[in-house]
Amino acid sequence: MIPLHLTLKNFLSYQEASLDFRGLHTACVCGANGAGKSSLLEAITWAIWGESRAASEDDVIHTGAENVRVDFEFICNSQCYRIIRTRQRGKGGSLDFQIASSSGFKTINGKGLRGTQEAIISSLKLDYDTFINSAYLRQGRADEFMQRRPNERKQILADLLKLDQYEQLADRAKDLSKLYKGQLQQLEESKKRLTEKLEEKEVIVTQKFTIEQEIEQGQKEQDRDRERLQQLQTLQHQRQNWQQQLIWHQNQYKNGVQESDRLKIEQAEINHKLEELQTLLAQEENINFNYQNFLKLQQEEEILSNKFKTYQQFQNQKQQLEQQILKQTNALKLELQKTKTRLENIQQQEQEIQHILRNTAEVEAGLEKLQESRQRLNELDQLQHQVAPLLQRQNHLKAEIQTTQARLMAKLEQLQEEEIKLSRELDQVPATRQEAMTVDTQIQDLEKKQIYQVRVKEKGTERKTRKKQLEDSQIGFEKQLKELAQKLDLLEIPEATCPLCEQELDDHHRHHVIAKTQTQQREIQNQIWQIKEHIVICERELQNLRSEYAQLKEELTPYPSLQQYYGQLEAKLEASGELKVKLNQLRSEISELEEALAQNYYEPQLQNELKSLEKDLEKLQYDEQTHALVRAEEKRWRWAEIKQAKLDEANRRQSKINQEKPQILEKITSLETELENLTKTSTLQQHLEAVEQNLVELGYDPDEHQQLRLSLRQEQNWQLRHQQLQQAKQQYPNLKEKLNRVEQQLKIQQENQGTIQQQIEQIANQIENLTDYQDVIQDLEQIIQERRQNLDQLLSKKGSFEQSLNQIESLQQEYQINRQQVKDYKKKCRVYKELAQAFGKNGIQALMIENILPQLEAETNQILTRLTGNQLHVQFLTQKSGKNSRQKANAKLIDTLDILIADARGTRAYETYSGGEAFRINFSIRLALAKLLAQRSGTSLQMLIVDEGFGTQDSEGCERLIAAINAIASEFACILTVTHMPQFKEAFQHRIEVRKTSQGSQLILSS
Known part of the structure; x- marks a missing residue:
């Protein structure tokens, strides 16, 4: 991806910038800290992937703005693209993906916002995670990989390489293997149940015939009892009708x-x-006289009420006029105080x-000095x-010369x-061959243990099945034992009947049945004890098999790593033939480079130009x-x-005061005069006096009115x-x-x-002549x-037996199908286990x-080497010995991702290096x-961004870092470095200065 043009509108600290x-x-x-340097780079990631450091989607919008827009134009795979992403605060956003053509840019969006985003990632062959972990070295994230624990580094590397897809395939294969294994166990158990069902067929037929006879006998007895019940219910119903009639007549009475x-x-x-009415009618004359007196008082009270309304109106007018005079007085006083x-x-x-x-x-003397200083400063500028x-x-020439030398x-x-490494690899070939033979022997021994492990597992499955059969038998015998105990409880009841034929028993037959039942109890109890002993023996054998299986599993743990290691050893032995040819070529190339460095045969034109520049600088x-x-x-x-x-x-303020002061004095005098006239000669005062005169002329007496109201009440x-x-x-x-009417x-x-x-x-006599059959009916x-x-219950048992017989007939075919399925599932289980x-x-x-x-490691x-002058070297280790490796020669290897760093003093931990070295x-x-x-x-890395990498470096470290960036510049189409340190700006061909202003961050491009 090669950037061409970036346009920002209301993005983070930017309002308008391009x-x-x-x-x-x-x-x-x-630019200074907080000026918006990193925000410029975040705009690129937000435009392409919609991702940034902002906590929420609306946080990318500039403070006070309602929308944001970023346009980014770039080249990828020799094709020019443009992405336009916008967002409205509190609402959704839009995304437009365009490709350049002869007639301008043409839209190639996908279906919806998500479809367009997928089209962008597909065209770039680069997602956001890969970009920020490759082309974009973000601020404060440089040491993220090194600060993790060794086992976490390997997981991070796996995530970056997107190996999780293989983990998903492994999980899916494990699930399928477990699924087929579980179905296989179900089929084997089903097969055993089918065999048991087929053996029980004759017993079920006999039991079904016995139950049918019991059902026929019971139905005959049931029919006789129902006929007798119907006769008694008819007689009882007639008696109940008479009783209901009696109850109805009693209620009527x-x-x-x-x-x-x-009544x-x-x-x-x-x-x-x-x-009471006759007494009231006798007082008619007295009531009429007093009622006429009441009407007279009521008329007088009405006249005084009308005067009272007029009196209230005058009083309200008086209060309003007094309030208006008081309000105007307060307003004048307040205005006078403000003035x-x-x-x-x-x-x-x-x-x-x-x-x-x-x-x-x-101040005038200081201005003269300031003018002189500015004139001298302009000359020096x-x-x-x-x-x-x-x-x-000059710096550029020095950097290019040093870059070439570095x-x-x-x-x-x-x-x-590489020469030393190849020599060491050639020296290790005989040892590698011997080690491969040793590993092969170990693998053969482990494969024999694998076969024995399968046999142990089959024995365990057989013991589990046997234990399950014994437990089922125990449950059946315990159920029979419970039924016999219930039978004995019934026989203990006096005048008990036979539990089988329901006939009455005499003492001799009762004792015989009890003795026979008790004998059956003892026999079943003995069988239960024997079953429990067998269950304990099976459990003990299962525990021994589990221990042996766990020990074999532990011993077989190194088997996959040994196979992998053996493959690596074979690969090394195959490649040993090519090492000698490669070593001779390396030695020839080393001789040529040493001669060039010794004679200084590099960049002669740049060195001559550098000397000429130094002379010109001395003349200035x-x-x-x-x-x-x-x-x-x-x-x-x-x-x-x-x-x-x-x-x-100050002069402007004095002129303004000279104009304003006479006006204020005149206003104070006017307010004092107006306040004095308000309470003496104003219109409101005259209206108030007229209202007081009207109240005197009305002549209304409130006490007289109140006395009349009491008399009226x-x-x-x-x-x-x-x-x-x-x-x-x-x-x-x-x-x-x-x-x-009542009488x-x-x-x-x-x-x-x-x-x-x-x-x-009459009805009571008829009821006494009928017999009550209610108790007999109940x-x-x-x-x-x-x-x-x-x-x-008998019909349910009969249906159960019939269903069992039907199942036995249909399960014979299922038994044949199961045999074939067992064979198929064993094969699939083995295949998916190997895939997992x-x-x-x-x-x-x-x-x-x-x-x-x-x-x-080589990269x-x-x-x-370029950054440290060949002072540091890094080595990656993927395995190390476990604890107590000194006591055990065959100690287990642990997967890890250790990073060893070596300098002139030897190998040291990463934490011991300084901030610049780290x-x-x-x-x-x-x-x-x-x-x-x-x-x-699937794409070439054409753009590199380094955000704040100079802060931890000294002058020499910065020069080496700049030299390294310049040395790899030819491998990239565009390299952007971000720094707030002004002394390093001159080391690069171009500068993009970011400044924070009241109109947002601004960009200034200079060379």
């Missing part, structure tokens, strides 16, 4: 008595009400302004513009290391220290410019008495008529009571119900890591990983 990458080979992104009592009570209540406060503030400001204006002479390109070219030295050292006589002193002097006199601005501001009772008198005149004739109803009710009493006596129903339950081992961590995954580590050491090691490993991951993803 960057053209065309012509940029190695560039430095520089009871209701008649209650109705007679109610008598109602008769008494009507008579009492008539007496006086403003006058005091102006007077205080005048004092401050006079204090500032005292320093006018001192112009001289610096002449010197800067020459210094930049590249030749690194190549020489690499060839020398530019001194950077003098330039810095003048710049400091100019900065020291800037205070005069700031104070001059304050003087100008006392006479109000005669209004109620007058209403009661009118009601009594209406109610009296109606009550007389109602009393006559007639009472007479008719008493006559009906006599008739009902005669009917009750006993007979209980017998029928118990016999029905017994028949249901092949796809597991010790199979293909371990082999792929082992194959890629030598390439990673890392090649980069590290970063160079991390940088070398990360860059080597970047190249390998890019190659495995």
Whole structure:
């Protein structure tokens, strides 16, 4: 991926920014901390993959903005693409993927946002995880790989290589193997159950015939009892009908008595009400007189109420006018206070302004000094513009010369290391051959133990099956024992019947049946004890087999690693023939490089140009220290410019105060006059006096009104008495008529009571002549119900036997099918077990890591040589001996990923190296990983980003890091380095300066 153009709108710290990458080979992104350097790089990852360091999707939107947009144009696989990604705050986003054509860019989106993202990844052959672990060395993440534990490093490498797909295949193969193994066990158990069922066929037929006879006998007895029950139920139903008629007539009689009592009570209540009405009608003349007096008082109170309403209106007007006068008075006083406060503030400001204006002479002298310093600084700045390109070219020439020298030295050292390595490998060939023979012998011994392990497992399965059969037999005998105990309990009951034929037993037969049942109990108990002993023996044998199987499994643990190791040894022996030819070629190339370095035959034109540049710099006589002193002097006199601005501001404020002060004094005088007139001659005051005069003329007395209300309230009772008198005149004739109706109803009710009493006596005599069969019917129903339950149980057993016989007939064919399935499942179980081992961590995954580590080690050491001047060397180890390896010659090897770092003093731990050395090691490993991951993803690594890599380095380390970056520059189309240290900006061809402003971060491209 080669970047061409990036456009940002409201992305993180940027509002509007764009960057053209065309012509940029190695560039430095520089600026202060927090200026937005890393945000520029995050924009690329967000545009392509929608990923960034932001916690949520809306966090990438610039503060205060509502949307964000990033356009990124780049070249990949010789084809130009453009991606446009946008997002609305609180809503969704959009993604547009375009490809360049002769008529412009053409959209090639997929189906929806996810489909378009998949199309981008497919075209780039690069996902986000691979990019940030390869081309993008993110800030603070350089040591992430080294800081992990050795076993975690191997997992990280597996994740980066995307070996999890093999782990998924291994898990799937294990699941299928377990599935077929479980189904195989089920089929074998099913086969044994089928055999047992076929053997039980004759017993089931005999039991079925016996049960059919019992069912036939029970049904005959049931029919007889049902016929007898039906006859008794008919007689009992007739008796119940007579009883219901008796109860109904008794209820009717009871209701008649209650109705007679109610009518008598109602008769008494009507008579009492008539007496009360007669008393009220006798007081008619007195009630009418007092009622007329009440009406007169009511008219007088109405006249005073109308005056009271007018009185309230005048009072409300008076209160409103008083409130308005008070409100205006308070407003005038508040405004007067504010104006006086403003006058005091102006007077205080005048004092401050006079204090500032005292320093006018001192400020003018400072401004003259500032002007002189700035004139000298401009002269030195112009001289610096002449010197800067020459210094930049000088540094560039030195860097190229050193790069060439470092590249030749690194190549020489690499060839020398390969020579030593090849020599050592040739010396180890005889030992490797002997070791291969030893490993082969060990593998043969382990294969014999594998065969024995299978036999032990088969014995264990056989013992488990036998134990299960014994436990089933134990359950059956315990059930029979429980049934015999129930039978004995029934025989202990006096006058018990035979449990089998249900016939009565005499003492002799009862004792005979009890003795026979007890003998059966003892026999079954003995069989249970024997079964328990066999179960204990089977469990003991199973424990021994499990221990032996676990021991064999532990002994067979090294088998996969031995096979893998044996394959590696064979590969080494096959490659030993090519080592001699390769060694001779290496020695010839080493001689040529040593001669070139000794004679300094490299970059003669660059060295001549460097000498010419040094002479030109001496003629210009530019001194950077003098330039810095003048710049400091100019900065020291800037205070005069700031104070001059304050003087100008003070003069402007004084002019404004001179205009404003007379107006404020005039306003204070006007407010005091208006406040005085408000309470004497204003319109509101005149209205208030007129309302007070109207109240006097109305002549309303509240006490007189209150006394009249009390008198009216006392006479109000005669209004109620007058209403009661009118009601009594209406109610009296109606009550007389109602009393006559109640007396007639009472007479008719008493006559009906006599008739009902005669009917009750007749029905009671008929019921006494009928027999009550209720107890007999209940006993007979209980017998029928118990016999029905017994028949249901017998029918259930019969159906069970019939179903068992049908199953036995159908399972014969299933038995033949099972035999074939057992054979197929054994084969599939074995195949998927071998696939699980092949796809597991010790199979293909371990082999792929082992194959890629030598390439990673060589690439890392090649980069590290350039960075450290051949002072450091890295080695990767994938296995180490376990604990107590000294006591055991055949100690178990542990999978790991240790990284050994060697320098001139020997091999040391990574934590003992300084921050600068540790970063160079991390940088070398990360860059080597970047190249390998890019190659495995199917694309070439054409872009490299190093975010903040200089902070931990000293001057020499930075020079080596810059030299290393320049040395590998030819392998990349674009290299971006990010730093906040200004002294390293000149070391790169181009600079992208990032500055934080009030309009967001801004980009400035310079050479």
